[in-house]
Amino acid sequence: xxxxxxxxxxxxxxxxxxxxxxxxxxVAEVRGRVTGSPKxxxxxxxxxxxxxxxAAQVASRLxxxxxxxxxxxxxxxxxxxxxxxxxxxxxxxxxRDAQQLVQLYDLEFPGKREADSGSVRDVGTVLxxxxxxxxxxxxxxxxxxxxxxxxxxxxxxxxxSLGHESHGSVAPILNSNYAELRKAGHYMGAMLRxxxxxxxxxxxxxxxxxxxxxxxxxxxxxxxxxxxxxxxGPLAITEATAKKPLGCELWFSFRSPYSYLALEQxxxxxAPYQLPLVLRPVMPMIMRGMKVPTTKQMYIVRDAKRxxxxxxxxxxxxxxxxxxxxxxxxxxxxxxxxxxxxxxxxKSAMRGIWSEARDLTEYVDLRYIVERAGLPWDEAREAxxxxxxxxxxxxxxxxxxxxxxxxxxxxxxxxxFVGWGQDRLPLxxxxxxxxxxxxxx
Numbered sequence: 001x002x003x004x005x006x007x008x009x010x011x012x013x014x015x016x017x018x019x020x021x022x023x024x025x026x027v028a029e030v031r032g033r034v035t036g037s038p039k040x041x042x043x044x045x046x047x048x049x050x051x052x053x054x055a056a057q058v059a060s061r062l063x064x065x066x067x068x069x070x071x072x073x074x075x076x077x078x079x080x081x082x083x084x085x086x087x088x089x090x091x092x093x094x095x096r097d098a099q100q101l102v103q104l105y106d107l108e109f110p111g112k113r114e115a116d117s118g119s120v121r122d123v124g125t126v127l128x129x130x131x132x133x134x135x136x137x138x139x140x141x142x143x144x145x146x147x148x149x150x151x152x153x154x155x156x157x158x159x160x161s162l163g164h165e166s167h168g169s170v171a172p173i174l175n176s177n178y179a180e181l182r183k184a185g186h187y188m189g190a191m192l193r194x195x196x197x198x199x200x201x202x203x204x205x206x207x208x209x210x211x212x213x214x215x216x217x218x219x220x221x222x223x224x225x226x227x228x229x230x231x232x233g234p235l236a237i238t239e240a241t242a243k244k245p246l247g248c249e250l251w252f253s254f255r256s257p258y259s260y261l262a263l264e265q266x267x268x269x270x271a272p273y274q275l276p277l278v279l280r281p282v283m284p285m286i287m288r289g290m291k292v293p294t295t296k297q298m299y300i301v302r303d304a305k306r307x308x309x310x311x312x313x314x315x316x317x318x319x320x321x322x323x324x325x326x327x328x329x330x331x332x333x334x335x336x337x338x339x340x341x342x343x344x345x346x347k348s349a350m351r352g353i354w355s356e357a358r359d360l361t362e363y364v365d366l367r368y369i370v371e372r373a374g375l376p377w378d379e380a381r382e383a384x385x386x387x388x389x390x391x392x393x394x395x396x397x398x399x400x401x402x403x404x405x406x407x408x409x410x411x412x413x414x415x416x417f418v419g420w421g422q423d424r425l426p427l428x429x430x431x432x433x434x435x436x437x438x439x440x441x
Contacts, residue, residue: 002362005319009357013316016305039195039215040070044181045140046078046189047127047174048091048120050098050111053144055190055201057107058224060137065221066212073136075127076178076189077171082291083187086407093405093420100419100427103233105202106225111148119147119155125164128173187296198299203423207306235417235435247276248428251401251411252346254321254329254360255284257304260350262410262422264313267343269429273436275414279342280397281333282409284326288398307422314355321353325360327387332366334390335383336375344373 014020043059046052063071084090091114098109123143127136139162146155181187185198192199192208195215199208205224213220248270252259263279270277286292301318308315321329329349336345348369352358358365363381370380401411404418411420417431 002359002364005359006317006357009317009319012318012357016302016316040072041212042072042074042193043137044074044076044177044186044189044191044193045127046076047123048078048115048117049189050094050109050148051190051201053111053141053148054098054101054107054109055192056137056140056144058201058205059192060141061223062209062212062221063134063137065223066216066218068216069212071133071137073133073140074177074181075124075136075140075174076181077174079188080178080182082293083296085285085290089402089405089407096405096418097420097424099233100424101202104226104427104430106227107202108145109148110145112150115147116150119152121167121170122155122159122164123147124170124174125167126159126162128170129163129165182295185295186299187293198303200303204303204306206310229434232430232434235431235438246273246415247278248412248414249278249280251280251282251397251406251409253282253284253409254326254333254346254349254353255286256409257301257308257315257318257354258422259410260315260354261304261307261311261313262412262425263347263350265311265422265425266412269425269432273432275432277343279333279337279346280400281330281346281394282397282401283330283391283394284322285408286322287326314351316355317357318354319352319357319359321360323361325353327391328360328366328384330390330394331384331387332370332380334386334393335380336373337393339375341373341375345370345375348373 041059041062043055044052045056059071063069078084078087081087095111095114098111101107102109126139126143131139139158142158143155143162146152146158181191184193186193190201192201192204194208194211197207197211199205202224209220209223248266250262250266252263267277305315319325332349333342333345336342349358349360352365352369353360358369360366360369366380366384367377370377401407404411404413406418406420408420410422411418412424412428413419414428414432415435417428419425419428
């Protein structure tokens with residue numbers, strides 16, 4: 001059984017690696033020749049989502065920097081419930097996250113709260129009207145600026161000048177566009193697609209620009225930059241908090257590849273400030289009764305591989321620990337936490353799952369993971385029988401995470417700063433640098 005899992009892990013690694021990527025690029029090029037369509041930059045724009053407003057700014061800059069690009073604009077609905085089980089929390093966090101992103105990067109987001117539903121419907125009446133894609137992008141930017149800043153007179157003036165369709169025509173068109181997004185292989189807005197590959201807004205811009213520059217035969221333009229330190233926004237760490245000993249809580253799942261990437265990086269982020277790391281393992285969503293469609297799973301694994309390669313983190317020979325494997329991991333994690341060794345155990349287990357195809361249902365692999373973390377296997381084996389306490393511990397972590405308006409992993413909190421996703425570690429590093437400077441003054 002272990003040999004079978006190892007071979008399957010190597011097959012997955014091949015599919016995720018250069019061989020698989022080359023095959024997918026070849027297929028995309030053949031399809032382009034067959035249909036006669038050029039390589040095209042496409043933006044999928046969710047009207048009610050801050051991340052889409054940021055992605056529209058990115059798209060506008062890309063079109064200016066690479067003017068020969070063919071472009072398409074698709075206005076879509078928010079994600080379906082099978083890929084977005086917590087829409088209310090997601091909407092609130094998206095505003096907070098966008099506010100944090102524009103403190104670090106030279107982008108704009110004037111929003112203070114979630115978009116007004118009436119304004120979103122009104123914007124939809126404009127963006128379902130047929131017009132050239134680049135004009136549609138500019139309309140989205142102008143409308144988004146007015147909508148997110150809460151300037152209803154400006155929004156009404158834009159709607160009148162741009163022209164609009166009836167409210168009844170909005171939902172069918174947005175739903176149809178979202179269905180096309182799902183058919184094409186993705187599931188949410190703020191996505192840029194080029195030559196068959198997907199790029200999420202600011203976070204995957206480096207890969208997209210590399211592809212655009214390569215095809216255009218020009219240098220990479222680097223259309224988004226970090227702001228000078230003097231121009232960055234609030235620290236999001238209160239004065240009262242700054243005077244207390246800080247620590248970092250990291251919520252993670254053994255079944256999340258992004259959690260693995262975060263765990264491999266976060267100690268280096270915290271080390272200069274001697275901040276302790278407290279790990280909070282949670283049960284995977286799929287084991288909490290939620291759906292994770294194949295489309296979402298496939299994108300996440302491929303995207304995580306892309307990021308792992310950039311970061312120099314081994315990734316690809318994986319073995320899904322769903323079910324008994326997760327229960328074993330949580331039982332051992334609970335035991336390791338009581339011994340003050342949760343971090344080394346979690347790192348060993350995650351490396352085993354995501355880069356070595358270690359099967360967490362097999363004692364041979366469990367022993368290897370435990371002993372690599374410097375822990376005694378005889379005691380660990382006994383701890384495997386104490387699952388009930390471990391599952392309660394993991395559920396308590398989920399409950400605590402919800403207090404901060406979050407539901408997914410990896411998520412982390414330092415002082416008043418809360419972030420979701422390994423992509424937000426640069427924001428955490430920036431806050432810590434500036435906080436250290438401020439408190440030392």
